[in-house]
Amino acid sequence: MHIVVLVKPVPVVGTEHLDGAYRTLRDTLELNGNDEYMLERALRLTEADGDEVSLLAMAPATGVDALRKGLAIGAARAHHVVDDALEGSDIRSTVSVLGAAIGRVGADLVFAGAASSDGAGAVVGAALAARLRLPYLADAADIELVDAAGAAAVRVRRPMGSGHEVVQVDLPALVMGTQLLGEPRYPSLRGIMAARTREIITWSVADLGIDPATVGGGAATTQVTSAVVPPERGAASVVNLPPDQAAEAVVDFLAGRGLI
Amino acid sequence: MGTIWTVSRVTAGGSTRAGLELATLARTIAEAGGQDAAAIIVGPDAADAGASLTAFVPRVLAAESVAGRPWAATATQVVLDVVDLGRDVLLVTAEPEGLALAGFLVGVTEAPLLVNATSVRWDADGLSIGMSAYGGRLETQSRFAGGRGRGGIVVVRPGAITATSAGVPGTVEMVVPGADALDALAGDVTLVEHVPAAPEAVMAIEEARIVVGGGRGVGGPEGFHLLRELADALGGAVGATRAAVDAGWIDYGQQIGQTGKTVRPDLYLACGISGAIQHKVGVQTAGTIVAIDRDADAPIREFADLLVVGDLFDVVPALTDAVRARRAASG
Ligand SMILES: Cc1cc2nc3c(=O)[nH]c(=O)nc-3n(C[C@H](O)[C@H](O)[C@H](O)COP(=O)(O)OP(=O)(O)OC[C@H]3O[C@@H](n4cnc5c(N)ncnc54)[C@H](O)[C@@H]3O)c2cc1C
Ligand SMILES: Nc1ncnc2c1ncn2[C@@H]1O[C@H](COP(=O)(O)O)[C@@H](O)[C@H]1O
Numbered sequence: 028m029h030i031v032v033l034v035k036p037v038p039v040v041g042t043e044h045l046d047g048a049y050r051t052l053r054d055t056l057e058l059n060g061n062d063e064y065m066l067e068r069a070l071r072l073t074e075a076d077g078d079e080v081s082l083l084a085m086a087p088a089t090g091v092d093a094l095r096k097g098l099a100i101g102a103a104r105a106h107h108v109v110d111d112a113l114e115g116s117d118i119r120s121t122v123s124v125l126g127a128a129i130g131r132v133g134a135d136l137v138f139a140g141a142a143s144s145d146g147a148g149a150v151v152g153a154a155l156a157a158r159l160r161l162p163y164l165a166d167a168a169d170i171e172l173v174d175a176a177g178a179a180a181v182r183v184r185r186p187m188g189s190g191h192e193v194v195q196v197d198l199p200a201l202v203m204g205t206q207l208l209g210e211p212r213y214p215s216l217r218g219i220m221a222a223r224t225r226e227i228i229t230w231s232v233a234d235l236g237i238d239p240a241t242v243g244g245g246a247a248t249t250q251v252t253s254a255v256v257p258p259e260r261g262a263a264s265v266v267n268l269p270p271d272q273a274a275e276a277v278v279d280f281l282a283g284r285g286l287i
Numbered sequence: 288m289g290t291i292w293t294v295s296r297v298t299a300g301g302s303t304r305a306g307l308e309l310a311t312l313a314r315t316i317a318e319a320g321g322q323d324a325a326a327i328i329v330g331p332d333a334a335d336a337g338a339s340l341t342a343f344v345p346r347v348l349a350a351e352s353v354a355g356r357p358w359a360a361t362a363t364q365v366v367l368d369v370v371d372l373g374r375d376v377l378l379v380t381a382e383p384e385g386l387a388l389a390g391f392l393v394g395v396t397e398a399p400l401l402v403n404a405t406s407v408r409w410d411a412d413g414l415s416i417g418m419s420a421y422g423g424r425l426e427t428q429s430r431f432a433g434g435r436g437r438g439g440i441v442v443v444r445p446g447a448i449t450a451t452s453a454g455v456p457g458t459v460e461m462v463v464p465g466a467d468a469l470d471a472l473a474g475d476v477t478l479v480e481h482v483p484a485a486p487e488a489v490m491a492i493e494e495a496r497i498v499v500g501g502g503r504g505v506g507g508p509e510g511f512h513l514l515r516e517l518a519d520a521l522g523g524a525v526g527a528t529r530a531a532v533d534a535g536w537i538d539y540g541q542q543i544g545q546t547g548k549t550v551r552p553d554l555y556l557a558c559g560i561s562g563a564i565q566h567k568v569g570v571q572t573a574g575t576i577v578a579i580d581r582d583a584d585a586p587i588r589e590f591a592d593l594l595v596v597g598d599l600f601d602v603v604p605a606l607t608d609a610v611r612a613r614r615a616a617s618g
Contacts, residue, residue: 040545041564043421060565061546118400122393144545147420148402148442149381153359153390162474163357163391166383168539186539188484196476206529206546207539247432248399248439252415254427260571263594265583273595274605277577278613280593284575286497286554287521287613 028078028172028179030069031106031134033125033152034062034097036090037145049251050115050244051145056086058093061140063100063211065204068170069138070101070212079103083132085113085124091227098222099214105225106132110232115244118146122154124242127235129159136181137161137201152203162196167204289438290323291316292370293344293378294362294388297330297352301339304494305380307450309443310343312407313378314453319409327369327462329362337459342452347459357476359387363395364464372398374438376414378407381442389442399431399439405447416441422549422568445493446551490524492541497523498552500543500570503530504559504580504599511536513603514558520610526550528566544569558599562587579603 036056038044044052069080082097082105084090094105108128113120129137137159139152156163168191169184175197182195183202214222232239240246266276281287291313295306302310310326317324325346328337333349340347350365352358362384370377372392379385381403393400405426406417413435418427431437492498499518501511511525518525526543527536543550545565555573560566562578562585570576571590578591579599588594595602 040568041421043424045425049427118393118402119397123397126394141546145421146402148400149386150390150393150400150402150442153387154394155390157363157391157394159394162476163387164476165387182479184480188540189538190482190484191480192478192482193480194476195479196474200474205539206532206542210533249401249429250432252428252430254425256424257426260576260590260592263576263578263588263591265588265594265596267583267596270597270601270605271609273597273602274609277593277595277606278609280577281554281575282613286575287610 028073028075028136029134030073030080030136030138031083031129031132032062032066032069032080032097032102032138033140034066034082034084034093035059035140035143035146036084036086036093037143040144043145045254049254053087053089056090056093058096059140059143061142061144061206064206064208065138065140066097066100066102067211068204068208072170072172081106081132083125083128084108085121085128087114094227095222096214098225098227099218100212101218103225105227107227107229108232108235109229110239112232112239112243115247116242117247117249118148118150118154119248120242120246121151122158124232124235124237125151126155126158127237128230129155131230131235135179135198137199139201139203141166141203141205152201156201159201161199161201163201163203164194164196165203167202168207170202170204170208289374289376289436290325290370291320291376291378292325292327294327294329294366294385295340295380296358296384297328297333297336300332301336302328303380303382304450305382305385305445306340307343308448309378309380310340311450312443312448314344316376316407316409316414320413327362327365329358329365334459334461341457341459343450343457344453345455345457347457348462349459350462350464353464355478357387358384359391361464362388363391365462366392367395368465369462372396372438372440374436376438377440379440379442381444385442389440392440399437400442401429401431401439402442404441404443407441407443407447413437419572423572444549492524492526492543492550493548495524495550496552497521497554497556498526498543498550498573499523499556499558500526500528500560501531501537501558502528502560503534505531505536506559508536510559510600513600513607517556517603517607517610520607520614521554523552523554528560528563557587557591558603560587561585562590
């Protein structure tokens, strides 16, 4: 069983900013939080001998620390598509590059996070599934591997309001899951040591058989034309009164703003 | 001349609310740009359900859902059959099915895609899409490269527009999805178990004008009961932090923040919530934020408008009473 987990190195949440050309600065990157849930589940599903979890990221060179963290958490190796030509890529470029890389890695199962904190499109998983013609199971709250009449299959539980459904499909497949999969583990000291010797395989766009002119900012099908930073919210006025008086103060405040 | 399309899903015999909003948006943009507007609806009894859209757009195409096939796979096929993404614009909603549809279409066609739109309008240079990034810390305007006349897909956030009818009713045509080129997309998925959701209607936090949020300080399901009473008195919905969701006090569907939903209510009332950045990104564009916390230095004071320092188990019931009294007094 080989599970490839798509992990995106993203700007530290809360510190994101753009450069003069409206591109997100990517000097310090962390592992996208949503992808850690998938990595955790991938590790739990691959405890048998010969099983393997690898990471795949398309990111600038600064993404390497995030990949190291993924290795320290327990992935066996990482694949890093890194190329200056990818700067300013649109979703279409990202999907073609990741699609080619998945083809190169070969996987029984591909895991994608629910959304990246910077792209936040929550579409890359579905797009890759369609591009690779893999069945797509989304919003997993639980993922199991099962034997379906001799064939390996994946079974996913997805919540639907207060109900849920359980669906199953033969491998290979692409699964996107959520935080409900459970708390990810922290890297252990042993894992951090082990990560130092684990391999990070780097590929350029050309290595994947893609013409660099078809990806990145120059080939982007969308463009940002302006960006503004809305004013920060100011700090709060503080009410420090006994409950009844505090409640009256809040109601007056809300009434003053036409909210009640 | 291009067409502005939208795709919606059948729910309770009609279009989803998001579908009506997007149909309104499609019509508005088409009028501004001198284009056609049309809506696609996919689901069971699609022709009947499609009638709910005729008040909003001149032309509705209805496609029956296919048993055992995911909604997004059928919808993808219909779009491939009728929409020219090189020239037309397709608006889809940022709910799970819409995201899967947008993703499938990009995977199959490499069409341009813009996500997280909070506004879509037609100006002198063509379509201009407003997006809110990083939880509202940045607002951008974007276009499809190539300018006027270029098509693509726009994923629109719920609540970006209010549905208004057109005056002249439109027509419904049935369409039959073409060749099953997308069988692989649907996969051979078997349904192993299905437990339907209870019909008790929990108000969707994305649609509520007032949201009462609860965090770890709420302490348990009983605490959330107090919050629900306050929300009822205000006519709002109850949301939560991840801490409260992980503790099992409230459903994940009510979570606000980085891995939950982004909401933009007129009023957000945060109870026992410290204001971590991952929560903040989901609420910071709320009109007004009032926090109740026993810690006067909780980080939420940095972005709330009003912070009530106190124990929520005292303040929330008092506030519920005060709201009821004020509402009763003002009739
Ligand atoms: C990848 C990732 C994604 C995440 N995504 C999300 C997300 O989507 N949404 C989210 O919310 N969080 C998210 N988090 C978690 C986030 O970092 C915080 O841990 C979480 O928001 C804290 O929740 P809280 O405010 O309820 O709890 P706490 O931070 O523990 O705050 C509780 C507050 O309640 C107050 N309090 C306690 N008792 C009372 C009382 N009786 N009366 C009044 N006040 C009281 C305390 O003073 C404190 O301020 C994410 C974290 C990570 C790493
Ligand atoms: N550049 C990337 N490298 C690796 N994985 C990615 C990349 N972009 C997106 N993904 C995966 O796709 C998921 C959804 O991303 P998005 O559509 O950007 O919200 C993420 O959680 C990742 O698992």
